[in-house]
Amino acid sequence: MLIPKKSGTESKRQVHIVRISERHDGQRLDNFLIRELKGVPRTRVYRLIRRGEVRVNKKRCKPDLKLSYGDEVRIPPVRTGKKSQTEKVSPGLTQLLRSSVLLETDLLLVLNKPAGMPVHGGTGVRLGIIEALRQMQEDWRNLELVHRLDRDTSGCLLIAKKTNVLKVLQKEFKEKRVDKTYHALVHGQWPADLKRIDIPLRKNKLSSGERIVQANKDGKSATTGFKVLENYCDSSLVEARP
Template identity: 55%
Template sequence: MSDITAKPVAVQMVEITEHQAGQRIDNFLITFLKGVPKSRIYRIIRKGEVRVNRSRVKAEYRLQPGDQVRVPPVRVAEREVPAGPSPRLQQLLEQAVVYEDDSLLVIDKPAGLAVHGGSGVSLGLIESLRAARPNQPFLELVHRLDRETSGCLLVAKKRSALRHLQEEMRAGRVLKVYRALVCGRWPKGMKRVSAPLRKNELKSGERVVKVDGEGKPSVTHFSVIQRFDRHTLVEATLETGRTHQIRVHAQFVGCPLAGDDKYGDEDGNRQLKALGLKRMFLHAGKLGFVAPSGTKLQVESPLPEELARVLGQLG
């Protein structure tokens, strides 16, 4: 028996709140009409079926507080609502908050938890956090971390904070420092890797990033913290923030990340697994930024115990 049902269709009038204001009408509708193809959303905007304060608008129109948005009848096929996060996961996330004020919070993301649902993951960190805080009207990711990466993750509690922090990131004013264990001996003097990265999607839907002259400019700064016989502990500071940037730049240098099953070394990963490494050795240890209030903040997360134990085995 199919678990697909159809939402009843009817015209909806939505009044835009302060937290919803500032975003483009197309992005608002993509979120509001989950399950509707983007092509359909752009079509109803173009045809004038979507109205703001009784007037036609273009897709780039930015919503204002108090705007009355007419959403036309659109049939949405939806699946059964997945089960929510367990109380234990909600408690774990609350305990992982390392900094919070009125406009943002920094959470020490555990490894193995996706930052958002999708791609076979029904429930991610942001959905779980929203479930844990039902009275918080706005919670949005400022940036992302790979599922197997642990450490500092920024979440905005206001749309104005989201815009400010994302603009700071685009301008390169956010300090993002990671700790990583790489296979092999990191080349002496290799402190800056500048190699353009291009993102490709395989037929399976899997994303793969490669160094490509036609890719986007990408720069990572590396410094050696400790050398072992066949491994090196490094600190990586992002100058740009491309998908899988540290992982691909490390592979490009010839020292792939330990435990990386996409860009790593199979034999090296097997040896490290025997020493207790159960995931990719990459940790977002430090975030530095200017908050919307103008306050300069620097938040740190210590290396997780399971990664520290691996270093102890190597040392």
């Protein structure tokens, strides 16, 4: 629900207060704002949060804050231009994504994400998979990513159709109750005795809002098991299970 703020000087600047509905209960603040402020670059959205121009229940907050039903989000006036509007989905991309759907139910989509495609728009990327899907048909307008896959990674991508499904599935991922298996073709012969890699990883966020993970001794423990599936002349096919 969008409610114009009517008191003080802020009303003249068209500050808005958005009251969170059940549909957005549990959604991250940054994802919510990116949907609300269509056409505004992600870098600008993160800057608004960082500067405290966006507030939740009159308090400063972080981008990963999980919104709750009834929360009031203060959104400052932000100009958008035609040049920054979301790019339209081409017929070729539409056909590719439709052919990549592995499963569709009333609750979710399972997509075989093509390698080389980002799951969402960002710096230098005006159209990601989720933005494209939302344009493709009416009942997909409120699709939400359950998790992410790197741009160069292909594989199963879970996309929720309903907020309650999104919350349940994200909780499963957070509590590590989801088994993940990756296949990777690596250059050279994989050492037969290398079956486990344990290197601490730390999440960092660039000024653009993009999140990256780097090996760091102060990071969280991250262990991945490996198994060689097949060896070739100058490469190996391995299975990785984090």
